[in-house]
Amino acid sequence: MSLTFEERRLTILNHLELEGKVQVPHMAELLSVSTETVRRDLDRLEKEGKLRKVYGGAVKMRMDRVEPPFQKRVEMMRPEKRAIGKLAASLVEDGETIMLDNGTTTIEIIPFLSDKPNVTLIINSVPMLMLAMETFQGRILFTGGEVNRECRAAMGPLADQMLDQFKVNKAFISGGGVSVTDGITDFHMEEAMVARKMMQRAEETILVVDHSKFGMSTFARVARLKDISMLVTDPGCSKEWIETFEGLGIEVRISE
The missing domain is CATH 3.40.50.1360 (Rossmann fold)
Structure with missing residues (x-):
């Protein structure tokens, strides 16, 4: 039985919380879905402000690249x-x-x-x-x-x-x-x-x-x-x- 978006969403966000990043091929294998499905899920989560898409996957939205003063x-x-x-x-x-x-x-x-x-x-x-x-x-x-x-x-x-x-x-x-x-x-x-x-x-x-x-x-x-x-x-x-x-x-x- 295939997972719903909400179930996939929870898995993706939990993985993101621990790893700081997710990769499309790995999430596709983990969720037993196509890479296209994962990319669509990442699109939706980016629009929700939950993550930021990068090449091959996504990173946490709040990940800073420069340390504040x-x-x-x-x-x-x-x-x-x-x-x-x-x-x-x-x-x-x-x-x-x-x-x-x-x-x-x-x-x-x-x-x-x-x-x-x-x-x-x-x-x-x-x-x-x-x-x-x-x-x-x-x-x-x-x-x-x-x-x-x-x-x-x-x-x-x-x-x-x-x-x-x-x-x-x-x-x-x-x-x-x-x-x-x-x-x-x-x-x-x-x-x-x-x-x-x-x-x-x-x-x-x-x-x-x-x-x-x-x-x-x-x-x-x-x-x-x-x-x-x-x-x-x-x-x-x-x-x-x-x-x-x-x-x-x-x-x-x-x-x-």
């Missing part, structure tokens, strides 16, 4: 990021050393560390350094290195060499996108390299992202999904994504 990103999904930051900070235990990569979600962890003076914080972000100097009572280590004006963070060989000197308890990593096929990605190769180094130097890696990042792929790969220990996200995260992470043996924490 830092200050604009700070305001995007701000309540969700703040709630994620609060929950993430609660995972930091007295006496631990932690690393935070340069992100507008990870920066929201810092205000909730104000009651943890025995924690050591290692960062490469200039905005994080300024915030930590105002609100954080513990020890602060800044990686140094060449400061990228666009990203507002220290990067390059000197930052990499300094990070190599440490072994820490937890690394909190953000990202520009999270997909099943491409893993955790970032818009900038240099930022992806710093995040990857932080993961290598940590006993445990915690991914902190809001639900808008799921199903997206950006320029530079940070890591595979299975390389993280825990996901901290907001209630907007879909059931399919929660099941995907839990299926990989990754603990999922949802903020209030």
Whole structure:
């Protein structure tokens, strides 16, 4: 019995949510329909504003090709990021050393560390350094290195060499996108390299992202999904994504 459009629509959108993209031949095989049927379905879904057609398939409608400026990103999904930051900070235990990569979600962890003076914080972000100097009572280590004006963070060989000197308890990593096929990605190769180094130097890696990042792929790969220990996200995260992470043996924490 052939599937109705609504049944095909659900399958296509679920696949798009997890992968960030769909390919016509693969969906035709998965749905047991012709490639022409899939193309017509994609046409209808594009008119509904659910996806954007590209050669050979479609991608998520909100998939960004250029990262917005830092200050604009700070305001995007701000309540969700703040709630994620609060929950993430609660995972930091007295006496631990932690690393935070340069992100507008990870920066929201810092205000909730104000009651943890025995924690050591290692960062490469200039905005994080300024915030930590105002609100954080513990020890602060800044990686140094060449400061990228666009990203507002220290990067390059000197930052990499300094990070190599440490072994820490937890690394909190953000990202520009999270997909099943491409893993955790970032818009900038240099930022992806710093995040990857932080993961290598940590006993445990915690991914902190809001639900808008799921199903997206950006320029530079940070890591595979299975390389993280825990996901901290907001209630907007879909059931399919929660099941995907839990299926990989990754603990999922949802903020209030």
